[in-house]
Amino acid sequence: MKIELKDIEKVLKENDNFYILTHKSPDGDTLGSAFALCFALQKMNKNAKVLCSDVIPEKYKFLYENLEIQNFNPKYIISVDVAEAQLLGDILNCYANQIDLSIDHHMLNQKFAKLWYIDSTAAATAEIIYEIIRKLEVRLDFNIAKCIYTGVSTDTGCFKNANTSARSHRIAAKMIDLGVDNFKIDKIMFDTKSKTKLNLEKIALNSFEFFNNDKCAIISLTNEEINKFDTCESDFDGFSVIPRQVEGVLIGIFLREFEPGKFKVSVRTDESIDASMICAYFNGGGHRCAAGCIIYGTLTETKNKLVNIINRFVG
Amino acid sequence: MKIELKDIEKVLKENDNFYILTHKSPDGDTLGSAFALCFALQKMNKNAKVLCSDVIPEKYKFLYENLEIQNFNPKYIISVDVAEAQLLGDILNCYANQIDLSIDHHMLNQKFAKLWYIDSTAAATAEIIYEIIRKLEVRLDFNIAKCIYTGVSTDTGCFKNANTSARSHRIAAKMIDLGVDNFKIDKIMFDTKSKTKLNLEKIALNSFEFFNNDKCAIISLTNEEINKFDTCESDFDGFSVIPRQVEGVLIGIFLREFEPGKFKVSVRTDESIDASMICAYFNGGGHRCAAGCIIYGTLTETKNKLVNIINRFVG
Numbered sequence: 001m002k003i004e005l006k007d008i009e010k011v012l013k014e015n016d017n018f019y020i021l022t023h024k025s026p027d028g029d030t031l032g033s034a035f036a037l038c039f040a041l042q043k044m045n046k047n048a049k050v051l052c053s054d055v056i057p058e059k060y061k062f063l064y065e066n067l068e069i070q071n072f073n074p075k076y077i078i079s080v081d082v083a084e085a086q087l088l089g090d091i092l093n094c095y096a097n098q099i100d101l102s103i104d105h106h107m108l109n110q111k112f113a114k115l116w117y118i119d120s121t122a123a124a125t126a127e128i129i130y131e132i133i134r135k136l137e138v139r140l141d142f143n144i145a146k147c148i149y150t151g152v153s154t155d156t157g158c159f160k161n162a163n164t165s166a167r168s169h170r171i172a173a174k175m176i177d178l179g180v181d182n183f184k185i186d187k188i189m190f191d192t193k194s195k196t197k198l199n200l201e202k203i204a205l206n207s208f209e210f211f212n213n214d215k216c217a218i219i220s221l222t223n224e225e226i227n228k229f230d231t232c233e234s235d236f237d238g239f240s241v242i243p244r245q246v247e248g249v250l251i252g253i254f255l256r257e258f259e260p261g262k263f264k265v266s267v268r269t270d271e272s273i274d275a276s277m278i279c280a281y282f283n284g285g286g287h288r289c290a291a292g293c294i295i296y297g298t299l300t301e302t303k304n305k306l307v308n309i310i311n312r313f314v315g
Numbered sequence: 316m317k318i319e320l321k322d323i324e325k326v327l328k329e330n331d332n333f334y335i336l337t338h339k340s341p342d343g344d345t346l347g348s349a350f351a352l353c354f355a356l357q358k359m360n361k362n363a364k365v366l367c368s369d370v371i372p373e374k375y376k377f378l379y380e381n382l383e384i385q386n387f388n389p390k391y392i393i394s395v396d397v398a399e400a401q402l403l404g405d406i407l408n409c410y411a412n413q414i415d416l417s418i419d420h421h422m423l424n425q426k427f428a429k430l431w432y433i434d435s436t437a438a439a440t441a442e443i444i445y446e447i448i449r450k451l452e453v454r455l456d457f458n459i460a461k462c463i464y465t466g467v468s469t470d471t472g473c474f475k476n477a478n479t480s481a482r483s484h485r486i487a488a489k490m491i492d493l494g495v496d497n498f499k500i501d502k503i504m505f506d507t508k509s510k511t512k513l514n515l516e517k518i519a520l521n522s523f524e525f526f527n528n529d530k531c532a533i534i535s536l537t538n539e540e541i542n543k544f545d546t547c548e549s550d551f552d553g554f555s556v557i558p559r560q561v562e563g564v565l566i567g568i569f570l571r572e573f574e575p576g577k578f579k580v581s582v583r584t585d586e587s588i589d590a591s592m593i594c595a596y597f598n599g600g601g602h603r604c605a606a607g608c609i610i611y612g613t614l615t616e617t618k619n620k621l622v623n624i625i626n627r628f629v630g
Contacts (some may be wrong), residue, residue: 123496193560
C-alpha cells in the first residue's frame with residue numbers, strides 16, 4: 001500500500017527493532033540512506049541495524065564509523081533505494097517477502113513491500129530520508145549529515161547528472177552547514193582512482209575508433225588486456241561515458257570482454273538517439289541515453305555487428 | 316582603496332557607460348561574472364559592455380546570446396575575476412591603469428584598481444556578483460541566472476573542488492529555480508571534449524611517471540607533442556588534476572612545454588603538503604593544494620629539478 005511522508009513518521013515512532021536493508025553492490029545512496037536512517041532511529045532510542053548482502057567497500061567506512069552496533073531480533077524491516085526484491089542480493093533474499101516498508105526514488109520500484117513511499121522526483125533516496133528525518137523529533141547531526149550528503153552527491157554524479165535539482169543543492173548546503181567536509185567526501189567518491197584503473201584507461205584511450213563520420217566512437221578492453229591486472233569492479237567505473245564525451249559523437253560505446261568472446265556493451269547517446277533501441281537489437285535495454293546488451297564474438301565481430309545496426313541510426 | 320559591498324551599489328547607481336573587463340584566456344567565472352553584471356546594468360538603463368582580450372570560446376556563447384550590444388565611450392571601467400593587471404591580456408592592457416573598480420575572489424589580487432572589493436571566501440567571483448545584483452534594484456532573471464550558475468559551477472569544478480561551500484550550493488539552487496538548465500550547462504562545461512583534447516590525453520596518460528615510492532606522479536606534454544595538433548586553451552583543461560587522482564599520490568604534477576624549453580608546471584597536492592611552498596622554490600605560488608610555476612630546461616631537466624625539491628617534502 002502506498003503511504004505518505006507523514007505516515008512514515010507514525011510508522012517509525014510506533015515500531016522498534018528495525019532492520020534496514022540496502023541493495024546489493026551497494027553505492028553511496030543506498031548506504032548513505034540506510035545509515036542516516038539508522039542513526040536517526042538510534043537517536044530515538046530504537047534498536048536499528050543496517051544489512052547488506054555484499055561487503056561494504058572500504059571507501060564508505062566513514063559513513064558508519066560512529067554507529068552503535070546493536071544485536072536484536074528484527075520486528076520491522078525497511079528497504080532503502082531497492083527498486084525490486086531481487087536487488088537485495090543472495091544473503092538478504094530471505095527477507096524479500098517480509099519487507100514492511102520500502103523507501104525509494106526509482107520510478108520503476110516494483111512495490112514488493114507491504115508499504116511503500118516512492119518519490120521519483122528525488123535525485124537520491126537520501127533526499128527522501130532527509131525529509132523523513134526532519135519530520136521526526138530528531139536533531140540532524142554531523143553523523144546523519146555526512147550520510148545524507150554522500151547519498152545526494154553520489155547519485156547526482158557530484159551534482160552533474162540530469163537528475164540534479166535545486167532541492168539536491170539545498171540539501172547539500174544544509175549538510176555542509178552541519179559540518180560535512182564535502183570536498184573530502186567527493187574526493188574519495190569521484191577523484192580517486194587505482195593504478196589499475198589508470199592502466200585500463202590508457203588501454204581504452206588507445207583503442208578509440210570512430211565510425212559514421214565520427215558520429216559514433218567505440219572503445220574497448222579485451223579479456224586479455226583486463227587479465228594483465230588484478231581488477232575490481234570499481235576499476236571499470238566511468239568508462240561507459242568516455243566515448244560519448246568527444247565533440248560531435250552521438251553514440252559512444254564501451255566494449256568490455258568480461259569472458260573470452262563475450263562482450264558487455266555499454267551504449268551512451270545524445271538525446272537525439274535512443275540507446276535502448278540500439279541495444280534492443282541485441283536483446284538488451286535501458287534508458288534513452290544509457291543502455292546495454294551482451295554480444296558474443298571476437299572484438300572485430302562485435303564491432304561489425306554494432307556498426308551495422310548503428311548505420312540505421314546515424315546514416 | 317578597499318570598499319564594501321554596499322559602496323558598490325552606490326558606485327554602480329551613480330555611474331554610467333561601463334566597460335566590464337575579463338581576464339585573458341577567459342573561463343566560465345570571468346565571463347559569467349562579466350555578463351551577469353552587464354545584463355544587470357543594462358536592466359538599470361545603463362550602457363554596459365563586456366570586453367575580453369581573447370576570442371570568447373564558442374561554448375560560452377549561450378551566456379551572451381540575449382545581450383544587447385551597445386556602442387559608447389567608456390566612463391567607468393570594472394574588472395571582474397582579474398587578479399592582476401597583466402592578466403587583462405594584450406588588447407585590454409591599455410586599460411591597466413584606468414580600472415575604476417576591481418571585483419574579485421582571488422586572495423592575492425594585486426589591488427591595481429582605484430577601488431577594489433575582494434572576497435576570497437567566495438568560491439567564484441560570480442558569487443560576489445550575485446550578492447551585488449541582489450543589492451541593486453534589479454530583478455534577477457534567467458539571463459543573469461545562467462551566467463551566475465556557470466561562474467559558480469565552473470570555478471568549483473561542478474561543486475567538487477575544495478572551495479565549494481554551502482553558499483555555492485545555495486546560489487546554484489536559486490539559479491535553478493530561475494530556470495537554469497544546470498544539466499545542459501554542466502554537460503557543455505565538463506562532459507564535452509575536442510578530439511584534440513582526447514589525443515593530448517592519450518599522450519599525457521602514456522607519459523605517467525611515478526617518483527618517491529609513488530607518492531609523486533608527473534605527466535607531461537612537450538612542445539613537439541602539442542604542435543602536432545591545432546590546440547586551443549580549453550584543450551588543456553583538467554590535465555593538472557589527473558596525476559593527483561591516482562590512489563596514494565600526494566603530489567601530482569602536470570608539465571606543459573608551452574614554448575621550447577619553457578615548462579608551465581601545475582602542482583596539485585594532498586592537504587598534508589603545501590603546493591605553494593614547492594612552487595615557491597621556482598618563484599611560483601598559489602594555494603595550499605594547487606599552485607604553479609615556470610621552469611626552464613629540457614623535459615628531463617625539469618623533472619629532475621622538481622624531484623630534487625619534492626624529496627624535501629615526501630622523503
